[in-house]
Amino acid sequence: MPLDLIYEARSTSLLHGALPEFLEQVTSGDYPGLHRPGGEVLRVMGTIIGAPETDVLRVTAFKDISAWESSTAAYERSPLVETESVRLMRPVAVRPLATIPAEHDREFFGYRRFQIDPDGLDEVVDMSENGVWPRIEQQDARILGLWKTVGAGYPLEVTLLTGYHSPSHWEATRVWTGRPDNISDEEWESSWRRRNRRAQLTRSQWVHLMKNFSFPYFSRNIA
Numbered sequence: 001m002p003l004d005l006i007y008e009a010r011s012t013s014l015l016h017g018a019l020p021e022f023l024e025q026v027t028s029g030d031y032p033g034l035h036r037p038g039g040e041v042l043r044v045m046g047t048i049i050g051a052p053e054t055d056v057l058r059v060t061a062f063k064d065i066s067a068w069e070s071s072t073a074a075y076e077r078s079p080l081v082e083t084e085s086v087r088l089m090r091p092v093a094v095r096p097l098a099t100i101p102a103e104h105d106r107e108f109f110g111y112r113r114f115q116i117d118p119d120g121l122d123e124v125v126d127m128s129e130n131g132v133w134p135r136i137e138q139q140d141a142r143i144l145g146l147w148k149t150v151g152a153g154y155p156l157e158v159t160l161l162t163g164y165h166s167p168s169h170w171e172a173t174r175v176w177t178g179r180p181d182n183i184s185d186e187e188w189e190s191s192w193r194r195r196n197r198r199a200q201l202t203r204s205q206w207v208h209l210m211k212n213f214s215f216p217y218f219s220r221n222i223a
Helices: 019-028 065-073 118-138 167-172 185-201
Strands: 006-014 039-049 055-062 081-091 108-116 142-149 156-164 202-213
Touching: 006 065, 006 142, 019 039, 019 202, 039 065, 039 108, 039 142, 055 065, 055 202, 081 156, 108 118, 108 167, 118 142, 118 156, 118 185, 156 167, 185 202
Parallel strands: none
Antiparallel strands: 006 055, 006 081, 039 055, 039 202, 081 142, 108 156, 108 202, 142 156
16 A cells, blocks of 8 residues: 555454454444544454453554544444554555455464664665565465554554464464475575564564454545
8 A cells, every 4th residue: 555644553452241242343344433434444353362352453544644633533432442542653665555465365463563763664674575574475474564653752663464374374484483395495594684683673572463353345435
């Protein structure tokens, strides 16, 4: 998608016991505020590992800040919500794509947030695009997107979403599992070197493994 889009990462903690009702409403499209004028929902996900299962994440794209601000005026918060917070993000890499093909869909996502020095952003993007991503995509993972948080905070926060078929698939893409047969020694060394360099540039990070939730795609326009 265009690099000038604004993405909203909305983190929601549901009330205890509300997850089944939440899933019913999301699947039917009846969840309040799921689809908003001028917005395109990329993914709705629930936590599997790293946080309570009642923690869910919704990522929505808007054409600019004004479109996002307009959408908040009429936003309806669900009574199933205990707490909710929002981060605005801008894409910084070749992903997310303008149109995400169906074959890139995955059932699970690694939701990773990095803290880095702002001066290291270009190198983090380069190490990701040209080292880590080619290797794990040969292992059938798919990068959904890489973003930086809007604002002048220090250190800079970068968010990465990567799709996997299962928790075991995620684990199989970790470097400590060793080189897969379909990846050459040269490719493995390149990925290892760039992955280590990205780790050196990272001050701190955390990752949640999340499950993708199905929802109806309504007609919208963010052009």
